Amino acid sequence: MPLPTVAIIGRPNVGKSTLFNRLVGKRLALVDDQPGVTRDRREGDANLLGLEFRVIDTAGYEDEDAATLPGRMRAQTEAAVREADVSLFLIDARAGVTPLDEEIARWLRSTDRPVVLMANKAEGRAGETGVLEAMALGLGDPIPFSAEHGEGVADLFEALLPHVDRDDEEPEEDPESPDAPLKLAIVGRPNAGKSTLVNRILGEDRMITGPEAGITRDSISIDYEWTDFEDKPRKVRLVDTAGLRKKARVEEKLEKLSVADTLRSIDFAEVVVLLLDATRGLEVQDLKIADRVLQEGRALIIALNKWDVAENASSLFNGVKGALDEGLAQVKGVPLLTVSAVTGKGIDTLMRVAFETREAWSRRVSTGQLNRWFERAIEANPPPAPGGKRIKPRYVTQNKTRPPSFVLFGTRVDLLPMSYQRYLINGLRREFDFGAVPVRLVLRAPK
Numbered sequence: 001m002p003l004p005t006v007a008i009i010g011r012p013n014v015g016k017s018t019l020f021n022r023l024v025g026k027r028l029a030l031v032d033d034q035p036g037v038t039r040d041r042r043e044g045d046a047n048l049l050g051l052e053f054r055v056i057d058t059a060g061y062e063d064e065d066a067a068t069l070p071g072r073m074r075a076q077t078e079a080a081v082r083e084a085d086v087s088l089f090l091i092d093a094r095a096g097v098t099p100l101d102e103e104i105a106r107w108l109r110s111t112d113r114p115v116v117l118m119a120n121k122a123e124g125r126a127g128e129t130g131v132l133e134a135m136a137l138g139l140g141d142p143i144p145f146s147a148e149h150g151e152g153v154a155d156l157f158e159a160l161l162p163h164v165d166r167d168d169e170e171p172e173e174d175p176e177s178p179d180a181p182l183k184l185a186i187v188g189r190p191n192a193g194k195s196t197l198v199n200r201i202l203g204e205d206r207m208i209t210g211p212e213a214g215i216t217r218d219s220i221s222i223d224y225e226w227t228d229f230e231d232k233p234r235k236v237r238l239v240d241t242a243g244l245r246k247k248a249r250v251e252e253k254l255e256k257l258s259v260a261d262t263l264r265s266i267d268f269a270e271v272v273v274l275l276l277d278a279t280r281g282l283e284v285q286d287l288k289i290a291d292r293v294l295q296e297g298r299a300l301i302i303a304l305n306k307w308d309v310a311e312n313a314s315s316l317f318n319g320v321k322g323a324l325d326e327g328l329a330q331v332k333g334v335p336l337l338t339v340s341a342v343t344g345k346g347i348d349t350l351m352r353v354a355f356e357t358r359e360a361w362s363r364r365v366s367t368g369q370l371n372r373w374f375e376r377a378i379e380a381n382p383p384p385a386p387g388g389k390r391i392k393p394r395y396v397t398q399n400k401t402r403p404p405s406f407v408l409f410g411t412r413v414d415l416l417p418m419s420y421q422r423y424l425i426n427g428l429r430r431e432f433d434f435g436a437v438p439v440r441l442v443l444r445a446p447k
């Protein structure tokens, strides 16, 4: 199997050859203080703390003090980036971010190729401001590095690992994989029917590997398999069921929802089902819990239980729906389903929606797609100019999933009013089908 490839790119004199030499371990390359020394593209096999890969060095195609990317260097860089599994983009942390760095970054953001940003020459504490400046390039947090002194190697290893490690033995353990068990918590006030629902889910499924299975892991979860609509078994881990079962045995239940218990369940879960008792409707406490789930960044589904005995079903449903949209102002359209833990009706739909919701919650949007949408959104509705000062949003990147989180860069973007932030968040939601999962937006104005 061919080795994965890693390209080293960046403007002249940032330390590409020095890094190449460190990775390849042979003093092959000519290192020179003068930019513009002609060198050939070099390749070599690297071993970084046991990670093996092929390195391509793009140094040597630069013109003197070019203000824009010279043609040959551009072609060389672009070819290397396209060929490589991941690119190491170096800036000189002592010199700070230059217009040429910005130009390369802009191009990289448009390609959707994986990039690791490195702030080189950052040995000791030198280059701290350069490291900060590099954050604004929109390529993730830079790794402070010193190619000359070998500082930052462990961080580089970690950043390269997901791109370079080809014998991933336990793909199931990757929580981002759609095959990883869905971690589901069921919360709600006492008597909402949580225990009944859990028992129903487990009792219904012939695939259960025993009610105690999975308990070894954190002693409060039960693993089982739900068979989806295409007859495919899907793994589910019901979290915090131990507490549930114990409480179900207690004769006298306090008419109070334990926030601490709920928070613990939320901690472990990807998707939280808030169970309501349809015979009682939505109460203030339920909204508090729902709000908390969203604040914690978890995906939320609300299920009206005891639907088998609900009266005036449609007005009840619409009433709860309206109260939810009003009460949960920051996220409209949280899924509202009806179930009966006693008859089992609606449980399959609940599971399907839970898997769909996790998928949205874990979704990653490419930087290219994101910025195509972003430019349209800004054009359709330009940001305001508070106090006559123009706010200039420049670009947006997704820095995290689970929940989807985005960083918006630009001049004075920290002054964007809430209403405009909401406009962007709702746009993101619609454009990329995030539904009602919490979406986060962080504003970063350079300097």
Ligand code: GDP
Pocket: 010, 011, 012, 013, 014, 015, 016, 017, 018, 019, 030, 031, 032, 033, 059, 060, 120, 121, 122, 123, 145, 146, 147, 148, 149
């Ligand atoms: P390239 O043009 O990007 O390949 O850059 P070079 O590898 O030729 O390095 C340019 C200059 O920066 C040389 O003088 C290197 O010794 C110096 N250099 C490279 N890495 C570091 C570093 O980590 N710290 C410091 N202080 N200097 C470095």
Ligand code: GDP
Pocket: 188, 189, 190, 191, 192, 193, 194, 195, 196, 197, 248, 253, 305, 306, 307, 308, 309, 339, 340, 341, 342, 343
């Ligand atoms: P928990 O405190 O949330 O765990 O609630 P339980 O599961 O103990 O249920 C409280 C009561 O509601 C019990 O008497 C259940 O039989 C009843 N119950 C639960 N789910 C349903 C349902 O879907 N329909 C009806 N009619 N009763 C239900």
